[in-house]
Amino acid sequence: MTAVSSTRAQIATARSVVVKIGSSALTSLETGLDRGKLDALADAIESRMRAGSDVVVVSSGAVGAGIAPLGLSKRPRDLATKQAAASVGQLALAHAWGTSFARYGRTVGQVLLTADDIARRTQYRNAQRTLDRLRALHAVAIVNENDTVATAELRFGDNDRLAAMVAHLVSADALVLLSDVDGLYDGDPRKGGATLIPEVTSPEDLDGVVAGSGGALGTGGMASKLSAARLAADSGVPVLLAAASDAAEALSGAGVGTAFAARPARLSARKFWVRHAADTQGVLHLDAGAVRAVVDRRRSLLPAGITAVTGRFYGGDVVSLTGPDGVPVARGVVAFDAAELDEMLGRSTMELPSELQRPVVHADDLVRL
Numbered sequence: 001m002t003a004v005s006s007t008r009a010q011i012a013t014a015r016s017v018v019v020k021i022g023s024s025a026l027t028s029l030e031t032g033l034d035r036g037k038l039d040a041l042a043d044a045i046e047s048r049m050r051a052g053s054d055v056v057v058v059s060s061g062a063v064g065a066g067i068a069p070l071g072l073s074k075r076p077r078d079l080a081t082k083q084a085a086a087s088v089g090q091l092a093l094a095h096a097w098g099t100s101f102a103r104y105g106r107t108v109g110q111v112l113l114t115a116d117d118i119a120r121r122t123q124y125r126n127a128q129r130t131l132d133r134l135r136a137l138h139a140v141a142i143v144n145e146n147d148t149v150a151t152a153e154l155r156f157g158d159n160d161r162l163a164a165m166v167a168h169l170v171s172a173d174a175l176v177l178l179s180d181v182d183g184l185y186d187g188d189p190r191k192g193g194a195t196l197i198p199e200v201t202s203p204e205d206l207d208g209v210v211a212g213s214g215g216a217l218g219t220g221g222m223a224s225k226l227s228a229a230r231l232a233a234d235s236g237v238p239v240l241l242a243a244a245s246d247a248a249e250a251l252s253g254a255g256v257g258t259a260f261a262a263r264p265a266r267l268s269a270r271k272f273w274v275r276h277a278a279d280t281q282g283v284l285h286l287d288a289g290a291v292r293a294v295v296d297r298r299r300s301l302l303p304a305g306i307t308a309v310t311g312r313f314y315g316g317d318v319v320s321l322t323g324p325d326g327v328p329v330a331r332g333v334v335a336f337d338a339a340e341l342d343e344m345l346g347r348s349t350m351e352l353p354s355e356l357q358r359p360v361v362h363a364d365d366l367v368r369l
């Protein structure tokens with residue numbers, strides 16, 4: 001089997017799939033939510049579920065669905081109007097998904113997340129439990145960013161990134177991004193002369209590719225899809241980027257669009273969280289020997305190699321590890337409070353009282369950057 005077909009085969013047979021649907025595939029400026037398109041997507045998702053897969057839906061479209069009912073003529077630019085449109089549109093969106101899946105006797109549950117929710121371990125675990133229980137109860141989770149309370153500073157940025165995060169949250173085996181474009185082109189297809197890239201197996205496949213902005217309703221355009229696809233694929237989840245109008249084929253044979261091959265070694269959900277989702281609460285400054293131990297030899301971090309500590313953090317928080325030049329080299333879950341570490345810096349483990357004789361960051365909780 002070639003690399004090309006093996007990625008598509010992995011996506012076609014994935015046991016657990018996150019399907020992200022962009023605003024442009026569900027809504028239009030003039031008429032709002034397109035129920036016909038939404039029904040066709042629900043048909044494709046239901047048939048994948050009947051074939052034995054678990055599916056979590058990340059649905060954009062709240063802002064898009066709120067524009068027409070509020071009498072607005074274009075996608076709002078200011079935060080307050082966007083949030084007002086999202087509050088109107090999210091209600092319509094969730095209701096439409098509920099009605100559409102009810103045709104199959106399938107129940108849906110709405111899950112609205114902010115970036116802050118998944119930056120904190122307890123909330124991350126809560127979201128994980130909710131999604132897991134919905135799956136166990138055979139309901140479809142319809143996830144979106146909680147736009148009405150997300151502030152400019154605390155946003156996922158776009159739902160492509162949210163979908164990549166959710167794929168890890170639910171330990172999905174594949175991520176399918178459905179949009180109004182049928183895949184990744186080497187340039188903006190609206191400008192003409194662009195060629196479809198069927199497969200991305202290495203960073204070189206992206207040399208010279210220009211990922212442009214989106215349509216009137218989309219948020220991040222192709223640039224955000226590309227960065228989310230790479231985020232997921234680099235941490236072990238294969239990705240298919242396809243047109244929502246091809247959803248039936250995308251979710252059965254995965255024979256359309258652009259497939260992104262996953263790096264073979266999958267990052268665990270915990271390490272993914274440490275690396276991409278968690279907020280860091282402080283910094284551990286390492287000497288050159290400690291950098292070598294942690295980065296090259298993949299060892300746990302011991303107090304002897306720490307020269308200074310900044311920030312107020314507690315055991316269990318995520319901290320950044322920097323080298324002597326101040327450049328971050330890793331992130332990890334620290335085992336001690338900042339105040340405890342102050343007393344331990346530079347001391348060999350054997351000199352410390354027995355209750356402090358453990359790594360400051362265990363290798364299992366450490367992610368190299």
Ligand SMILES: Nc1ncnc2c1ncn2[C@@H]1O[C@H](COP(=O)(O)OP(=O)(O)O)[C@@H](O)[C@H]1O
Pocket residue numbers: 021022023024025060178179180181183184185186187188189190209210211212213214215216217218219220221222223
């Ligand atoms: N290199 C590219 N390949 C494919 N599409 C591109 C590219 N550059 C820009 N685009 C545009 O990105 C759009 C999709 O992004 P966006 O509107 O944000 O979609 P969504 O609402 O699905 O998130 C497409 O309609 C396409 O015109």
Ligand SMILES: N[C@@H](CCC(=O)OP(=O)(O)O)C(=O)O
Pocket residue numbers: 021022023024059060061062063064086144145147157158159160214217218219220221
């Ligand atoms: N949360 C927003 C969508 C944000 C977003 O990323 O949109 P899109 O680029 O269409 O996937 C909404 O529901 O309108």
